[in-house]
Amino acid sequence: xxxxxxxxxxxxxxxxxxxxxxxxxxxxxxxxxxxxxxxxxxxxxxxxxxxxxxxxxxxxxxxxxxxxxxxxxxxxxxxxxxxxxxxxxxxxxxxxxxxxxxxxxxxxxxxxxxxxxxxxxxxxxxxxxxxxxxxxxxxxxxxxxxxxxxxxxxxxxxxxxxxxxxxxxxxxxxxxxxxxxxxxxxxxxxxxxxxxxxxxxxxxxxx
Amino acid sequence: xxxxxxxxxxxxxxxxxxxxxxxxxxxxxxxxxxxxxxxxxxxxxxxxxxxxxxxxxxxxxxxxxxxxxxxxxxxxxxxxxxxxxxxxxxxxxxxxxxxxxxxxxxxxxxxxxxxxxxxxxxxxxxxxxxxxxxxxxxxxxxxxxxxxxxxxxxxxxxxxxxxxxxxxxxxxxxxxxxxxxxxxxxxxxxxxxxxxxxxxxxxxxxx
Numbered sequence: 001x002x003x004x005x006x007x008x009x010x011x012x013x014x015x016x017x018x019x020x021x022x023x024x025x026x027x028x029x030x031x032x033x034x035x036x037x038x039x040x041x042x043x044x045x046x047x048x049x050x051x052x053x054x055x056x057x058x059x060x061x062x063x064x065x066x067x068x069x070x071x072x073x074x075x076x077x078x079x080x081x082x083x084x085x086x087x088x089x090x091x092x093x094x095x096x097x098x099x100x101x102x103x104x105x106x107x108x109x110x111x112x113x114x115x116x117x118x119x120x121x122x123x124x125x126x127x128x129x130x131x132x133x134x135x136x137x138x139x140x141x142x143x144x145x146x147x148x149x150x151x152x153x154x155x156x157x158x159x160x161x162x163x164x165x166x167x168x169x170x171x172x173x174x175x176x177x178x179x180x181x182x183x184x185x186x187x188x189x190x191x192x193x194x195x196x197x198x199x200x201x202x203x204x205x206x207x
Numbered sequence: 208x209x210x211x212x213x214x215x216x217x218x219x220x221x222x223x224x225x226x227x228x229x230x231x232x233x234x235x236x237x238x239x240x241x242x243x244x245x246x247x248x249x250x251x252x253x254x255x256x257x258x259x260x261x262x263x264x265x266x267x268x269x270x271x272x273x274x275x276x277x278x279x280x281x282x283x284x285x286x287x288x289x290x291x292x293x294x295x296x297x298x299x300x301x302x303x304x305x306x307x308x309x310x311x312x313x314x315x316x317x318x319x320x321x322x323x324x325x326x327x328x329x330x331x332x333x334x335x336x337x338x339x340x341x342x343x344x345x346x347x348x349x350x351x352x353x354x355x356x357x358x359x360x361x362x363x364x365x366x367x368x369x370x371x372x373x374x375x376x377x378x379x380x381x382x383x384x385x386x387x388x389x390x391x392x393x394x395x396x397x398x399x400x401x402x403x404x405x406x407x408x409x410x411x412x413x414x
Contacts, residue, residue, distance in 0.1 A: 009404045011407070012403035015403065016400070075406055075407050076406035077403060089301070090298075091297075094298035094301050095398070097297060098398065100399045101402075144409050145405065169402075169405040171405075175305075177223075185405040185408050187401035189401060191302070191305065191307070191396055192311050193219050194378055194396060195288070196219035197392075198352065198392040199282055199284060200215050200218070200283055201375075202351050202375055203282075203283035
């Protein structure tokens, strides 16, 4: 079944909202309520979920825990995903130290850099490897996801090598629009794009 | 005129695509072509743009430079926006060093931290100030946007103080869902959310 990418991209937001409800001790939620929380219409929520089967009972709303578990399974969040980081500068170190990955099943198992001063350093529990051995290291211990935190001019070459080494998902922190084959997913962490969606509203207030 | 937030959130992507076209020396683009570039239907593009007036001529496509300039003006990207960073740890330093802000008109003019060892340090051209003087510093030199790069347990309090000091837009790097008044915009930089939209596809390949 070919599910629209935009539907898939919304599901993690559903997961976040449902996790917050579990924490608040809420057991049942209507599509109305879930829609309000997420800024989409109840009809959109019902349509999105209909791709994956039948959830909730007519007029009874959704069981929060059941829906959460089902969505986590659908998204593949019920298992561990291994990641390789390339680029262990300031940003790379902040990424290694980020506490949000582990609770959600994402684990960095390789860190690579090109700088002889950084190679061999211990960063949290990782020892930084020479990026020259990237293919070798990934052949020995494969990963699912590559995280790219290198300067923009080096990013495309690093992405090509990760893809060549079998990585099928890239989290790209470099400010470039990466080119990848169709079977590879890329998401870009782009603070400027986020800022540019706010200035419209700031402008309204100023004028 | 009340324009749907989802339309506003797409416009920076249009700007990025149009900037790439300018760089490639392309002068005219059809809604078909622009839609392909962005993964939305041509009808959606025409509808999105119709909120802001008349662009392009029937059957002639859009003038790339004109459309880009108009969208930049609409989004408020034709001026400079001042920002205050709170949290000058590894992530904060990476943010200060990020080269993508300045070319798009975003400038960090204050950096605050709570750590006596960090306060007073020079980071690029900024001297880190004590977060205790945040309100005072922002009264003297106001900013439009606050960037929050503090640990999760400190984030909400920092956001409350920024909002109290008149900041109306928050770029939040902390892994929390911030609570803000209705007149304040928040965008969260969330690598986990980005990862969670890729695992669905990774899972397909594995099974």
